[in-house]
Amino acid sequence: MSLSKNLIFFILSLPCIVSATQAQYGCMTHYTPWIGQGACGFDAAGLQYPIEPPKEESQRYIVAVNHEQYMGSELCGACVEITGPTGATVTARMTDKCPGCSRGDLDVSPDTFAQIADPNVGKVQISWQIVPCPATSLNDMRYLVTEGSTVDWLEIRVEKPILPVVGLSVRTVDSFKALQRNAANGWVGVGLNIDGELMDVKVDFVDGSxxxxxxISISASSQGNLVAPKSAGTRQGGSGYVPDSVMRVTSTDPKARNCSASAGDGWSPPVTQQQNVGFILRGRFLPFLLSIGALSVVLVDAQ
Structure with a gap:
């Protein structure tokens, strides 16, 4: 291979080398008071917050994602790990959308904001990514059925899913029938013919499991109560992790946003010690080694 061809190959390979990072960038704000339910239609427990904050972290640490990446409620229930300006992190659950937020931005509860930044600042730069929900198991999942639901017409929401839900089916007299998701995170079915008052539900997660x-009682749920299934079941298949296609739902350009007057165009949020290992290997050290290797090939070939 000629020297010129080697140089062209080396240059063209650079974008592939440096694109390994999955950091997501945006601005974070907080809103008060939090009223609990949000666009995802989850249970409005903790309605009195912040007068009497909910004790469960899953209710205190919540996020409203920007309208564009709300994606018609597809991210409802997902857990997101947010890294603040100092490198501190917090994991919160997506329960709402922020119509006024730009792509990549998050609007969070005051408790969430305070874990990684000074609430008095009001707006800071962040990086974030979707992660499997910590300390959440199949036994934690609950269901909320819309009032008026019957064995023939049903709207149901999944509370505290372990991963984002991409499909939901209900067992009918004949077989499982898939429900359709609406923009309010409700799964709706018409003409179902469910066999009895207690229903069986099949939940499909984003990782393929x-x-x-x-x-699950239809009538008890439709009265506004969260209902636990009699049997939590066993998860089948899947990788256990959120696919890259879902992880990369936001802009990866750290220069795209300027969250404050003092923020420079080249701002990039610091990484935690655990993240730093992967960052060095993938973002700096590995590209360096690959670059040296490619350059060596060029020099050897030139000789």
Whole structure:
């Protein structure tokens, strides 16, 4: 191979080398008071917050994602790890959308904001990524059925999913029938013919896994109560992790946003010690080694 061809190959390979990082960038704000439910339609427990904050972290640490990346409620229930300006991190659950936020931005509860930044600042730069929800199991999942639901017409929401939900089916007299998701995170079915008052639900997660949970009362749920299944079931298949296609839902350009007057165009949020290992290997050291290797090939070939 000629010297010129080697140089062209080396230059063209650079974008592939440096694109390994999955950091997501945006601005974070906080809103008060938090009223609990949000666009995702989850249970409005903790309605009195911030007068009497909810004790469960899953209710205190919540996020509203920008309208564009709300994606018609597809990110509802997902857990997001947010890294603040100092490198501190917090994991919160997506429960709402922020119509006034730009792509990549998050609007969070005051408790979430305070974990990684000074609430008095009001707006800071962040990086974030979707992660499997910590300390959440199939036994934690609950269901909320819309008032007026019957064995023939049903709207249901999944509370505290372990991963974002991409599909939901309900067992009918004949077989499982897929429900359709609406913009309010409700799964709706018409003409179902469910066999009895207790229903079985099949939940499909974003990583390709699924679970069948049984014994969910239609009438008890439709009265506004969160209902636990009689059997939590066993998760089948899947990788256990959120695919890259879902991880990269926001802009990866750290120069795209300027969250404050003092923020420079080249600002990049610091990484935690654990993240730093991967960052060095993928973002700096590995590209360096590959570059040296490619340059060596060029020099050897030139000789």
């Amino acid at each position: 699924s679970v069948i949970q049984t014994g």
